Amino acid sequence: xxxxxxxxxxxxxxxxxxxxxxxxxxxxxxxxxxxxxxxxxxxxxxxxxxxxxxxxxxxxxxxxxxxxxxxxxxxxxxxxxxxxxxxxxxxxxxxxxxxxxxxxxxxxxxxxxxxxxxxxxxxxxxxxxxxxxxxxxxxxxxxxxxxxxxxxxxxxxxxxxxxxxxxxxxxxxxxxxxxxxxxxxxxxxxxxxxxxxxxxxxxxxxxxxxxxxxxxxxxxxxxxxxxxxxxxxxxxxxxxxxxxxxxxxxxxxxxxxxxxxxxxxxxxxxxxxxxxxxxxxxxxxxxxxxxxxxxxxxxxxxxxxxxxxxxxxxxxxxxxxxxxxxxxxxxxxxxxxxxxxxxxxxxxxxxxxxxxxxxxxxxxxxxxxxxxxxxxxxxxxxxxxxxxxxxxxxxxxxxxxxxxxxxxxxxxxxxxxxxxxxxxxxxxxxxxxxx
Amino acid sequence: xxxxxxxxxxxxxxxxxxxxxxxxxxxxxxxxxxxxxxxxxxxxxxxxxxxxxxxxxxxxxxxxxxxxxxxxxxxxxxxxxxxxxxxxxxxxxxxxxxxxxxxxxxxxxxxxxxxxxxxxxxxxxxxxxxxxxxxxxxxxxxxxxxxxxxxxxxxxxxxxxxxxxxxxxxxxxxxxxxxxxxxxxxxxxxxxxxxxxxxxxxxxxxxxxxxxxxxxxxxxxxxxxxxxxxxxxxxxxxxxxxxxxxxxxxxxxxxxxxxxxxxxxxxxxxxxxxxxxxxxxxxxxxxxxxxxxxxxxxxxxxxxxxxxx
Numbered sequence: 001x002x003x004x005x006x007x008x009x010x011x012x013x014x015x016x017x018x019x020x021x022x023x024x025x026x027x028x029x030x031x032x033x034x035x036x037x038x039x040x041x042x043x044x045x046x047x048x049x050x051x052x053x054x055x056x057x058x059x060x061x062x063x064x065x066x067x068x069x070x071x072x073x074x075x076x077x078x079x080x081x082x083x084x085x086x087x088x089x090x091x092x093x094x095x096x097x098x099x100x101x102x103x104x105x106x107x108x109x110x111x112x113x114x115x116x117x118x119x120x121x122x123x124x125x126x127x128x129x130x131x132x133x134x135x136x137x138x139x140x141x142x143x144x145x146x147x148x149x150x151x152x153x154x155x156x157x158x159x160x161x162x163x164x165x166x167x168x169x170x171x172x173x174x175x176x177x178x179x180x181x182x183x184x185x186x187x188x189x190x191x192x193x194x195x196x197x198x199x200x201x202x203x204x205x206x207x208x209x210x211x212x213x214x215x216x217x218x219x220x221x222x223x224x225x226x227x228x229x230x231x232x233x234x235x236x237x238x239x240x241x242x243x244x245x246x247x248x249x250x251x252x253x254x255x256x257x258x259x260x261x262x263x264x265x266x267x268x269x270x271x272x273x274x275x276x277x278x279x280x281x282x283x284x285x286x287x288x289x290x291x292x293x294x295x296x297x298x299x300x301x302x303x304x305x306x307x308x309x310x311x312x313x314x315x316x317x318x319x320x321x322x323x324x325x326x327x328x329x330x331x332x333x334x335x336x337x338x339x340x341x342x343x344x345x346x347x348x349x350x351x352x353x354x355x356x357x358x359x360x361x362x363x364x365x366x367x368x369x370x371x372x373x374x375x376x377x378x379x380x381x382x383x384x385x386x387x388x389x390x391x392x393x394x395x396x397x398x399x400x401x402x403x404x405x406x407x408x409x410x411x412x413x414x415x416x417x418x419x420x421x422x423x424x425x426x427x428x429x430x431x432x433x434x435x
Numbered sequence: 436x437x438x439x440x441x442x443x444x445x446x447x448x449x450x451x452x453x454x455x456x457x458x459x460x461x462x463x464x465x466x467x468x469x470x471x472x473x474x475x476x477x478x479x480x481x482x483x484x485x486x487x488x489x490x491x492x493x494x495x496x497x498x499x500x501x502x503x504x505x506x507x508x509x510x511x512x513x514x515x516x517x518x519x520x521x522x523x524x525x526x527x528x529x530x531x532x533x534x535x536x537x538x539x540x541x542x543x544x545x546x547x548x549x550x551x552x553x554x555x556x557x558x559x560x561x562x563x564x565x566x567x568x569x570x571x572x573x574x575x576x577x578x579x580x581x582x583x584x585x586x587x588x589x590x591x592x593x594x595x596x597x598x599x600x601x602x603x604x605x606x607x608x609x610x611x612x613x614x615x616x617x618x619x620x621x622x623x624x625x626x627x628x629x630x631x632x633x634x635x636x637x638x639x640x641x642x643x644x645x646x647x648x649x650x651x652x653x654x655x656x657x658x659x660x661x662x663x664x665x666x667x668x669x670x671x672x673x674x675x676x677x678x679x680x681x682x683x684x685x686x687x688x689x690x691x692x693x694x695x696x697x698x699x700x701x702x703x704x705x706x707x708x709x710x711x712x713x714x715x716x717x718x719x720x721x722x723x724x725x726x727x728x729x730x731x732x733x734x735x736x737x738x739x740x741x742x743x744x
């Protein structure tokens with residue numbers, strides 16, 4: 001008490017103020033850098049399961065990251081409401097990776113060696129996954145990614161990296177080929193970004209489409225820095241029956257507008273991937289030209305006539321309305337085609353931990369073996385996007401893909417692929433790698 | 436005095452490995468590797484007075500100079516590291532030859548443009564580079580003479596040895612007539628020229644050493660952390676060494692290490708408390724610029740240790 005009174009009588013020089021601030025900063029800093037051991041004072045049996053969540057809060061993936069965060073928080077709440085994992089509560093330890101591979105690896109290191117996380121989870125952008133995965137393997141930290149990249153199944157990563165909650169781009173693209181060849185036409189001009197994601201589309205779709213009797217009559221790569229597209233459109237041959245477009249980036253509104261100006265009312269059939277239009281209102285001014293065209297969606301953004309009770313529960317839990325926007329802000333459109341992967345992956349982590357009797361980091365190998373042993377994942381509240389088949393050897397899941405048609409500013413389901421449509425031969429067997 | 440300082444810095448880095456937690460060991464290994472990049476940048480910016488906005492090109496030249504031969508040709512890590520250095524040296528010599536025809540703002544723009552061209556080339560040749568996604572250097576390819584450099588102890592001391600070489604090289608270089616001439620160019624280029632120094636040759640050599648050190652950092656990062664990707668060639672990675680050097684103290688030998696560590700922990704710690712950590716970083720930079728314009732080591736030199744090299 002006397003100390004407090006005395007303080008009031010001190011004259012505060014700048015030096016004293018700086019010292020005080022420095023002292024306080026040091027204390028605060030120490031609390032941030034000392035490992036989070038407080039919770040471990042209690043017995044491990046009741047300590048929370050800590051899931052490190054590598055989230056794109058800043059950088060190019062921020063829009064996705066915001067919804068990945070909301071979905072993951074909702075999934076964890078549901079898991080905790082139903083008793084947690086093996087009777088232990090689940091705690092999500094979120095950390096921004098800046099959508100940057102260097103920071104991603106650093107964050108993973110933080111989860112393993114400072115935050116005492118049991119597993120890491122949640123990464124979307126492929127370059128962050130590929131930059132982080134080597135550290136996951138070195139730290140022996142199970143790393144559950146929600147990326148849709150082909151990197152996991154291609155075999156370039158390691159036994160500690162798995163993608164059980166979302167399908168990969170290779171299977172998505174290959175499953176589109178039969179629908180397009182049978183329903184939209186045989187001659188395709190592809191417009192794709194001139195980087196790895198676009199090249200995957202170019203290579204996998206071209207091969208699958210030609211196998212289905214189609215012909216690729218133009219490959220038009222758009223440099224990633226491009227902001228205007230008109231000069232590329234004359235490269236589209238006149239006999240093109242389908243224009244296939246994917247991920248032109250933030251300039252997608254310009255792309256569609258200029259496409260409309262170029263083709264007018266005499267456009268070819270169009271098929272695109274929703275990726276560029278995630279978090280964008282499909283009824284936005286300038287997107288009218290997309291009316292009547294087809295889109296791939298990992299999960300239909302708009303409530304469909306055949307909506308399952310599982311999608312209803314999931315949509316409500318995350319806080320998404322029937323148009324795919326936030327229930328509290330209709331302008332805040334979700335990344336519905338991808339974010340289900342977080343929900344499903346967290347449920348798979350729970351199932352894996354329960355199957356393996358997971359108690360702590362010493363059981364990480366058992367957890368991976370338990371997930372590798374999984375196969376059929378039926379449509380359920382845990383898997384609201386649809387049933388899936390997990391391939392334990394390639395660490396990759398396979399599932400239904402949805403093709404929707406833009407109609408009056410909404411996306412209406414036109415076709416659902418079978419899981420078998422998405423299969424391709426195994427390229428790796430991670431189970432042969434030691435822990 | 437100066438020798439004692441260098442020995443103390445390097446001894447501290449060795450001792451820190453045994454004192455701090457695993458988490459900070461990992462961070463320090465990363466900081467030392469990236470500090471090599473800052474040390475290289477500091478030679479050109481801090482000592483020669485040339486502000487490049489394209490050093491990511493040299494970093495990436497070293498990174499891919501090591502990673503591509505390992506990935507596609509199966510060469511050994513030591514050979515690949517030599518290739519990384521040779522690649523960075525060649526690129527920095529060519530870019531230096533062209534860019535040094537300009538000065539001031541034009542030099543900044545030309546280096547930025549070359550770096551951007553390099554970044555786009557990495558994306559364009561995605562068949563080999565895997566573009567923005569990049570690729571993993573497998574653990575089996577990171578073993579030299581039975582020593583696995585994916586393990587934390589081996590990685591830490593490899594990073595330390597490389598940093599020590601870069602640090603001592605620059606400390607020695609600036610004490611030689613060549614280094615003094617670089618400082619003379621920074622202070623007054625016309626006067627240095629008038630005194631008979633071949634300014635262009637000195638600047639080109641500074642560019643060569645600076646670029647090669649940056650490339651050594653890129654090669655070391657790829658080898659020790661197992662990943663090469665085009666992100667490291669993006670403009671952001673040209674800005675970072677400038678930031679580290681400004682924070683730590685341009686034209687000081689210890690500044691690049693201090694700046695790299697400070698920036699790393701600023702992000703790491705602030706992100707613990709707020710999702711707006713970039714705001715904290717921005718604020719810290721503004722405050723440092725206002726109150727310590729010569730960087731942390733520069734302020735120490737001004738206020739406490741006037742002999743700080």
